[in-house]
Amino acid sequence: MLYGINLKYLDDTNDSSLLYSGGDDSLVILEDNTIDHLSFPVSLVYQNNQDRQISLLTDRDFTTPADDQPWIFYVENVISFAWETKNSVIRYRFHELATDDIFRFWLYHVVLPIYLSIGQVYRFLHAGAVEIDEKAILFMASSFGGKSTLTDYFIQRGHPLITDDKMATYEKDGMYYAVPSHPYHRPFRTVEVLGHLCENPSTQVRPIHAIYILEKSEPDASCTIRLLKGVEKFARLHEGGEMNFSFFTPKYVNYLAGLANKVNVFSVTVPHDLQRLEEVYQIIKEHSETLQGKL
Amino acid sequence: MTLDTNYTIPTTVMLQSVDDETLLFDSATELFFTLNDVGAIMWEIMSESSTLRAVYDELTEAYDVPSQQLEADIVTFATALTQQGLIHCA
Numbered sequence: 001m002l003y004g005i006n007l008k009y010l011d012d013t014n015d016s017s018l019l020y021s022g023g024d025d026s027l028v029i030l031e032d033n034t035i036d037h038l039s040f041p042v043s044l045v046y047q048n049n050q051d052r053q054i055s056l057l058t059d060r061d062f063t064t065p066a067d068d069q070p071w072i073f074y075v076e077n078v079i080s081f082a083w084e085t086k087n088s089v090i091r092y093r094f095h096e097l098a099t100d101d102i103f104r105f106w107l108y109h110v111v112l113p114i115y116l117s118i119g120q121v122y123r124f125l126h127a128g129a130v131e132i133d134e135k136a137i138l139f140m141a142s143s144f145g146g147k148s149t150l151t152d153y154f155i156q157r158g159h160p161l162i163t164d165d166k167m168a169t170y171e172k173d174g175m176y177y178a179v180p181s182h183p184y185h186r187p188f189r190t191v192e193v194l195g196h197l198c199e200n201p202s203t204q205v206r207p208i209h210a211i212y213i214l215e216k217s218e219p220d221a222s223c224t225i226r227l228l229k230g231v232e233k234f235a236r237l238h239e240g241g242e243m244n245f246s247f248f249t250p251k252y253v254n255y256l257a258g259l260a261n262k263v264n265v266f267s268v269t270v271p272h273d274l275q276r277l278e279e280v281y282q283i284i285k286e287h288s289e290t291l292q293g294k295l
Numbered sequence: 296m297t298l299d300t301n302y303t304i305p306t307t308v309m310l311q312s313v314d315d316e317t318l319l320f321d322s323a324t325e326l327f328f329t330l331n332d333v334g335a336i337m338w339e340i341m342s343e344s345s346t347l348r349a350v351y352d353e354l355t356e357a358y359d360v361p362s363q364q365l366e367a368d369i370v371t372f373a374t375a376l377t378q379q380g381l382i383h384c385a
Contacts, residue, residue: 229313229314229315230315230316231318233313233314234313234318234320234327238325238327246322249307249322250309250322253320253322254309254311257312257313260313261313261314
Protein backbone atom coordinates (compact mmCIF):
# COMPACT_ATOMS: atom_id res chain seq x y z
CA MET A 1 0.00 0.00 0.00
CA LEU A 2 1.38 3.41 -1.01
CA TYR A 3 -0.20 6.67 0.09
CA GLY A 4 -3.01 4.62 1.61
CA ILE A 5 -3.84 3.00 -1.71
CA ASN A 6 -3.37 -0.52 -3.08
CA LEU A 7 -1.59 -0.59 -6.42
CA LYS A 8 -2.47 -3.26 -8.97
CA TYR A 9 -0.07 -3.70 -11.85
CA LEU A 10 -1.59 -4.96 -15.08
CA ASP A 11 0.66 -5.73 -18.01
CA ASP A 12 -1.41 -6.53 -21.06
CA THR A 13 -2.98 -3.37 -22.35
CA ASN A 14 -4.40 -5.09 -25.40
CA ASP A 15 -6.68 -7.24 -23.32
CA SER A 16 -9.74 -5.10 -22.68
CA SER A 17 -10.86 -7.48 -19.94
CA LEU A 18 -8.00 -6.15 -17.85
CA LEU A 19 -9.17 -2.58 -18.05
CA TYR A 20 -10.12 -1.46 -14.61
CA SER A 21 -13.70 -0.58 -13.93
CA GLY A 22 -13.42 0.58 -10.33
CA GLY A 23 -15.29 -0.97 -7.46
CA ASP A 24 -12.59 -1.06 -4.81
CA ASP A 25 -9.94 1.27 -3.44
CA SER A 26 -7.18 0.01 -5.70
CA LEU A 27 -5.30 2.06 -8.22
CA VAL A 28 -4.47 0.19 -11.40
CA ILE A 29 -1.13 0.78 -13.09
CA LEU A 30 -0.93 -0.47 -16.65
CA GLU A 31 1.28 -0.04 -19.68
CA ASP A 32 -0.13 1.82 -22.66
CA ASN A 33 2.13 2.49 -25.61
CA THR A 34 -0.45 4.75 -27.25
CA ILE A 35 0.15 7.64 -24.82
CA ASP A 36 1.16 10.68 -26.83
CA HIS A 37 2.37 13.68 -24.87
CA LEU A 38 2.17 15.83 -27.99
CA SER A 39 -1.59 15.38 -28.12
CA PHE A 40 -2.31 17.81 -25.27
CA PRO A 41 -1.99 21.56 -25.92
CA VAL A 42 -1.97 22.94 -22.37
CA SER A 43 1.25 22.67 -20.36
CA LEU A 44 0.90 23.60 -16.70
CA VAL A 45 4.38 22.76 -15.54
CA TYR A 46 7.54 22.71 -17.56
CA GLN A 47 10.74 22.60 -15.62
CA ASN A 48 13.89 20.72 -14.76
CA ASN A 49 13.59 17.98 -12.18
CA GLN A 50 16.16 15.26 -11.48
CA ASP A 51 18.17 16.69 -14.39
CA ARG A 52 15.26 15.89 -16.68
CA GLN A 53 12.83 18.14 -18.48
CA ILE A 54 9.37 17.38 -17.16
CA SER A 55 5.95 18.66 -18.12
CA LEU A 56 2.40 18.25 -16.88
CA LEU A 57 -0.07 18.46 -19.73
CA THR A 58 -3.80 18.52 -20.15
CA ASP A 59 -6.28 19.05 -22.95
CA ARG A 60 -7.98 22.29 -21.91
CA ASP A 61 -7.72 25.60 -20.13
CA PHE A 62 -9.67 25.45 -16.91
CA THR A 63 -10.18 26.94 -13.46
CA THR A 64 -11.03 23.71 -11.63
CA PRO A 65 -10.09 20.25 -12.93
CA ALA A 66 -13.06 18.29 -14.26
CA ASP A 67 -13.53 14.73 -13.04
CA ASP A 68 -12.88 13.30 -16.50
CA GLN A 69 -10.08 15.68 -17.40
CA PRO A 70 -7.08 13.85 -18.87
CA TRP A 71 -3.52 14.46 -17.72
CA ILE A 72 -0.11 13.45 -18.97
CA PHE A 73 3.07 13.71 -16.95
CA TYR A 74 5.97 13.54 -19.38
CA VAL A 75 9.64 13.07 -18.52
CA GLU A 76 11.53 13.89 -21.66
CA ASN A 77 12.85 10.77 -23.39
CA VAL A 78 12.22 8.70 -20.26
CA ILE A 79 8.59 8.00 -19.46
CA SER A 80 5.01 9.22 -19.78
CA PHE A 81 2.17 8.73 -17.33
CA ALA A 82 -1.48 9.39 -18.18
CA TRP A 83 -4.67 9.45 -16.15
CA GLU A 84 -8.00 11.16 -15.69
CA THR A 85 -8.69 13.28 -12.60
CA LYS A 86 -11.05 10.91 -10.80
CA ASN A 87 -10.21 7.64 -12.53
CA SER A 88 -8.50 4.82 -10.66
CA VAL A 89 -6.15 3.98 -13.50
CA ILE A 90 -2.71 5.36 -14.25
CA ARG A 91 -1.23 4.32 -17.57
CA TYR A 92 2.43 4.58 -18.47
CA ARG A 93 4.66 4.40 -21.50
CA PHE A 94 8.39 3.76 -21.46
CA HIS A 95 10.59 5.87 -23.72
CA GLU A 96 14.18 5.12 -24.71
CA LEU A 97 15.82 6.00 -21.37
CA ALA A 98 13.36 4.24 -19.08
CA THR A 99 14.18 1.39 -16.74
CA ASP A 100 12.05 -0.39 -14.17
CA ASP A 101 13.80 1.44 -11.33
CA ILE A 102 13.39 4.82 -12.99
CA PHE A 103 9.71 4.01 -13.61
CA ARG A 104 9.20 3.30 -9.91
CA PHE A 105 11.11 6.42 -8.89
CA TRP A 106 8.86 8.71 -10.93
CA LEU A 107 5.69 6.87 -9.99
CA TYR A 108 6.30 6.75 -6.23
CA HIS A 109 8.04 10.06 -5.65
CA VAL A 110 6.32 12.32 -8.14
CA VAL A 111 3.37 11.01 -10.14
CA LEU A 112 1.34 9.58 -7.27
CA PRO A 113 1.56 12.84 -5.30
CA ILE A 114 0.49 14.78 -8.41
CA TYR A 115 -2.37 12.37 -9.12
CA LEU A 116 -3.57 12.49 -5.50
CA SER A 117 -3.25 16.28 -5.33
CA ILE A 118 -5.17 16.93 -8.54
CA GLY A 119 -7.82 14.43 -7.44
CA GLN A 120 -7.98 16.35 -4.13
CA VAL A 121 -7.48 13.17 -2.13
CA TYR A 122 -4.71 14.70 -0.03
CA ARG A 123 -2.90 17.97 0.53
CA PHE A 124 0.87 17.62 0.45
CA LEU A 125 3.58 19.24 2.51
CA HIS A 126 7.28 19.19 1.73
CA ALA A 127 8.34 17.32 4.83
CA GLY A 128 9.99 14.25 6.20
CA ALA A 129 8.01 12.43 8.88
CA VAL A 130 8.39 9.65 11.41
CA GLU A 131 6.35 8.16 14.19
CA ILE A 132 6.98 8.87 17.85
CA ASP A 133 4.67 6.88 20.09
CA GLU A 134 2.30 6.20 17.17
CA LYS A 135 1.94 9.89 16.39
CA ALA A 136 3.19 11.71 13.30
CA ILE A 137 6.08 14.13 13.75
CA LEU A 138 6.90 16.21 10.68
CA PHE A 139 10.21 17.84 9.81
CA MET A 140 10.22 20.76 7.42
CA ALA A 141 13.18 22.79 6.25
CA SER A 142 14.43 24.81 3.36
CA SER A 143 16.55 23.02 0.75
CA PHE A 144 19.58 21.33 2.30
CA GLY A 145 18.22 22.28 5.72
CA GLY A 146 18.82 18.86 7.25
CA LYS A 147 15.33 17.40 6.92
CA SER A 148 16.42 14.16 5.26
CA THR A 149 19.40 13.74 7.57
CA LEU A 150 17.27 14.08 10.68
CA THR A 151 14.55 11.82 9.27
CA ASP A 152 17.21 9.22 8.56
CA TYR A 153 18.55 9.49 12.12
CA PHE A 154 15.10 8.88 13.59
CA ILE A 155 14.71 5.84 11.31
CA GLN A 156 18.04 4.48 12.54
CA ARG A 157 16.79 4.88 16.09
CA GLY A 158 13.83 2.64 15.29
CA HIS A 159 11.10 5.13 14.52
CA PRO A 160 8.78 4.10 11.67
CA LEU A 161 9.19 6.15 8.49
CA ILE A 162 6.03 7.93 7.39
CA THR A 163 7.49 9.78 4.47
CA ASP A 164 10.81 10.65 2.99
CA ASP A 165 9.92 13.93 1.35
CA LYS A 166 6.28 14.43 0.34
CA MET A 167 3.84 14.32 3.22
CA ALA A 168 0.29 13.36 2.28
CA THR A 169 -2.17 14.87 4.75
CA TYR A 170 -5.89 15.26 5.11
CA GLU A 171 -8.39 16.77 7.51
CA LYS A 172 -11.31 14.92 9.04
CA ASP A 173 -13.61 16.26 11.74
CA GLY A 174 -11.17 19.01 12.59
CA MET A 175 -8.21 16.65 12.98
CA TYR A 176 -5.24 16.52 10.63
CA TYR A 177 -3.69 13.20 9.64
CA ALA A 178 -0.48 11.98 8.02
CA VAL A 179 -0.65 9.16 5.47
CA PRO A 180 2.39 6.88 4.97
CA SER A 181 3.76 7.45 1.49
CA HIS A 182 6.13 4.65 0.45
CA PRO A 183 8.84 2.70 2.28
CA TYR A 184 11.79 4.27 0.47
CA HIS A 185 14.12 6.83 1.97
CA ARG A 186 16.71 8.99 0.23
CA PRO A 187 19.07 10.55 2.77
CA PHE A 188 21.31 11.51 -0.14
CA ARG A 189 19.40 13.09 -2.98
CA THR A 190 20.91 11.21 -5.91
CA VAL A 191 18.85 11.95 -8.99
CA GLU A 192 16.23 9.41 -10.10
CA VAL A 193 17.12 6.98 -7.31
CA LEU A 194 14.25 5.27 -5.56
CA GLY A 195 16.09 5.16 -2.22
CA HIS A 196 16.83 2.66 0.54
CA LEU A 197 14.03 0.28 1.45
CA CYS A 198 13.18 1.14 5.05
CA GLU A 199 12.86 -1.91 7.30
CA ASN A 200 10.34 -0.27 9.55
CA PRO A 201 7.92 1.85 7.55
CA SER A 202 4.76 3.22 9.08
CA THR A 203 1.71 1.32 7.94
CA GLN A 204 -1.10 3.35 9.44
CA VAL A 205 -2.54 6.82 9.16
CA ARG A 206 -1.48 8.82 12.21
CA PRO A 207 -2.67 12.14 13.67
CA ILE A 208 -0.20 14.95 13.12
CA HIS A 209 1.17 15.65 16.58
CA ALA A 210 3.68 18.39 15.83
CA ILE A 211 5.62 20.01 13.03
CA TYR A 212 9.24 20.97 13.59
CA ILE A 213 10.76 23.47 11.18
CA LEU A 214 14.52 23.01 11.15
CA GLU A 215 16.80 26.03 11.20
CA LYS A 216 20.37 25.13 10.39
CA SER A 217 22.74 26.96 12.74
CA GLU A 218 26.42 27.15 13.64
CA PRO A 219 28.06 23.87 14.75
CA ASP A 220 28.46 25.11 18.31
CA ALA A 221 25.00 26.66 18.62
CA SER A 222 22.48 25.43 21.15
CA CYS A 223 19.63 23.24 19.99
CA THR A 224 16.55 25.18 21.03
CA ILE A 225 12.86 24.86 20.29
CA ARG A 226 10.54 27.84 19.87
CA LEU A 227 6.78 27.77 19.45
CA LEU A 228 5.56 29.57 16.34
CA LYS A 229 2.31 31.49 16.37
CA GLY A 230 0.07 33.40 14.03
CA VAL A 231 1.36 34.87 10.82
CA GLU A 232 4.90 33.57 11.32
CA LYS A 233 3.59 30.03 11.71
CA PHE A 234 1.39 30.29 8.64
CA ALA A 235 4.18 31.80 6.56
CA ARG A 236 6.60 29.01 7.49
CA LEU A 237 4.04 26.35 6.67
CA HIS A 238 3.34 28.03 3.36
CA GLU A 239 7.05 27.96 2.52
CA GLY A 240 6.86 24.20 2.91
CA GLY A 241 3.92 23.81 0.58
CA GLU A 242 4.10 20.99 -1.94
CA MET A 243 1.97 20.22 -4.99
CA ASN A 244 0.30 23.60 -4.57
CA PHE A 245 -1.07 23.94 -8.06
CA SER A 246 -2.24 27.42 -8.98
CA PHE A 247 -5.78 26.20 -9.63
CA PHE A 248 -6.02 25.00 -6.02
CA THR A 249 -4.26 27.90 -4.30
CA PRO A 250 -7.28 29.32 -2.40
CA LYS A 251 -8.22 25.87 -1.13
CA TYR A 252 -4.64 25.08 -0.27
CA VAL A 253 -4.23 28.35 1.63
CA ASN A 254 -7.44 27.66 3.57
CA TYR A 255 -6.17 24.17 4.35
CA LEU A 256 -2.84 25.46 5.64
CA ALA A 257 -4.59 28.03 7.82
CA GLY A 258 -6.77 25.27 9.28
CA LEU A 259 -3.71 23.13 9.88
CA ALA A 260 -1.93 26.06 11.51
CA ASN A 261 -4.86 26.58 13.87
CA LYS A 262 -4.91 22.94 14.97
CA VAL A 263 -1.33 21.71 15.05
CA ASN A 264 1.62 22.93 17.08
CA VAL A 265 4.47 24.19 14.91
CA PHE A 266 7.94 24.79 16.30
CA SER A 267 11.16 26.27 15.04
CA VAL A 268 14.21 24.18 15.99
CA THR A 269 17.76 25.43 15.75
CA VAL A 270 19.82 22.49 14.54
CA PRO A 271 23.61 22.74 14.92
CA HIS A 272 25.35 21.99 11.63
CA ASP A 273 27.35 19.12 13.10
CA LEU A 274 26.55 15.46 12.46
CA GLN A 275 28.22 14.58 15.78
CA ARG A 276 25.39 16.42 17.54
CA LEU A 277 22.50 14.63 15.83
CA GLU A 278 21.95 12.45 18.90
CA GLU A 279 21.49 15.58 21.00
CA VAL A 280 18.98 17.01 18.50
CA TYR A 281 17.20 13.67 18.36
CA GLN A 282 16.86 13.47 22.14
CA ILE A 283 15.64 17.05 22.46
CA ILE A 284 12.95 16.68 19.79
CA LYS A 285 11.87 13.26 21.04
CA GLU A 286 11.51 14.41 24.63
CA HIS A 287 9.81 17.62 23.55
CA SER A 288 7.22 15.80 21.44
CA GLU A 289 6.57 13.23 24.17
CA THR A 290 5.75 15.91 26.72
CA LEU A 291 3.61 17.91 24.29
CA GLN A 292 -0.09 17.71 25.00
CA GLY A 293 -2.79 19.57 23.13
CA LYS A 294 -2.64 22.81 21.21
CA LEU A 295 -0.40 25.45 22.81
CA MET B 296 -8.29 58.84 -2.62
CA THR B 297 -11.53 59.79 -0.87
CA LEU B 298 -14.27 57.93 0.97
CA ASP B 299 -16.20 57.74 -2.30
CA THR B 300 -13.44 56.20 -4.38
CA ASN B 301 -14.53 52.89 -5.88
CA TYR B 302 -12.31 49.88 -5.35
CA THR B 303 -12.27 46.17 -6.08
CA ILE B 304 -10.52 43.35 -4.26
CA PRO B 305 -8.53 40.96 -6.48
CA THR B 306 -9.69 37.37 -6.28
CA THR B 307 -6.13 36.41 -5.38
CA VAL B 308 -6.34 38.20 -2.03
CA MET B 309 -7.52 36.08 0.88
CA LEU B 310 -8.15 36.85 4.53
CA GLN B 311 -6.98 34.25 7.05
CA SER B 312 -6.93 34.05 10.81
CA VAL B 313 -4.24 32.01 12.53
CA ASP B 314 -4.19 31.82 16.31
CA ASP B 315 -5.03 35.38 17.37
CA GLU B 316 -3.63 37.06 14.30
CA THR B 317 -5.23 38.13 11.03
CA LEU B 318 -3.41 38.26 7.74
CA LEU B 319 -4.01 39.00 4.11
CA PHE B 320 -2.40 36.65 1.63
CA ASP B 321 -2.05 37.50 -2.03
CA SER B 322 -1.56 34.35 -4.04
CA ALA B 323 -0.45 36.42 -7.05
CA THR B 324 2.59 37.74 -5.22
CA GLU B 325 2.76 35.12 -2.44
CA LEU B 326 3.14 37.96 0.07
CA PHE B 327 1.60 38.14 3.54
CA PHE B 328 0.35 41.23 5.32
CA THR B 329 -0.55 41.33 8.99
CA LEU B 330 -3.65 43.26 10.00
CA ASN B 331 -4.17 44.69 13.46
CA ASP B 332 -7.61 44.47 15.05
CA VAL B 333 -8.88 47.71 13.52
CA GLY B 334 -7.45 46.80 10.11
CA ALA B 335 -9.20 43.44 10.26
CA ILE B 336 -12.52 45.14 11.00
CA MET B 337 -11.98 47.62 8.16
CA TRP B 338 -11.15 44.81 5.76
CA GLU B 339 -14.25 42.84 6.71
CA ILE B 340 -16.45 45.81 5.95
CA MET B 341 -14.53 46.62 2.78
CA SER B 342 -14.95 43.06 1.51
CA GLU B 343 -18.72 43.61 1.50
CA SER B 344 -18.68 47.04 -0.09
CA SER B 345 -17.15 48.90 -3.00
CA THR B 346 -16.45 52.30 -1.46
CA LEU B 347 -14.79 53.38 1.78
CA ARG B 348 -17.94 55.26 2.74
CA ALA B 349 -19.41 52.02 4.11
CA VAL B 350 -16.40 51.58 6.38
CA TYR B 351 -16.73 55.15 7.58
CA ASP B 352 -20.46 54.82 8.25
CA GLU B 353 -20.13 51.57 10.20
CA LEU B 354 -17.17 52.68 12.28
CA THR B 355 -18.82 56.03 13.03
CA GLU B 356 -21.73 54.15 14.54
CA ALA B 357 -19.59 51.66 16.43
CA TYR B 358 -16.79 53.85 17.82
CA ASP B 359 -16.50 57.24 19.41
CA VAL B 360 -13.87 58.66 17.06
CA PRO B 361 -13.57 62.21 15.69
CA SER B 362 -14.90 62.12 12.15
CA GLN B 363 -11.88 63.77 10.55
CA GLN B 364 -9.51 61.38 12.30
CA LEU B 365 -11.58 58.38 11.24
CA GLU B 366 -11.70 59.50 7.63
CA ALA B 367 -7.95 60.08 7.60
CA ASP B 368 -7.28 56.65 9.11
CA ILE B 369 -9.51 54.89 6.59
CA VAL B 370 -7.93 56.68 3.63
CA THR B 371 -4.43 55.93 4.97
CA PHE B 372 -5.33 52.25 5.35
CA ALA B 373 -6.83 52.06 1.87
CA THR B 374 -3.83 53.84 0.38
CA ALA B 375 -1.52 51.29 1.95
CA LEU B 376 -3.67 48.46 0.58
CA THR B 377 -3.56 50.04 -2.86
CA GLN B 378 0.21 50.38 -2.78
CA GLN B 379 0.52 46.67 -2.00
CA GLY B 380 -1.95 45.70 -4.73
CA LEU B 381 -4.45 44.34 -2.22
CA ILE B 382 -7.22 46.54 -3.60
CA HIS B 383 -7.58 48.20 -6.99
CA CYS B 384 -9.08 51.68 -7.13
CA ALA B 385 -11.08 52.98 -10.06
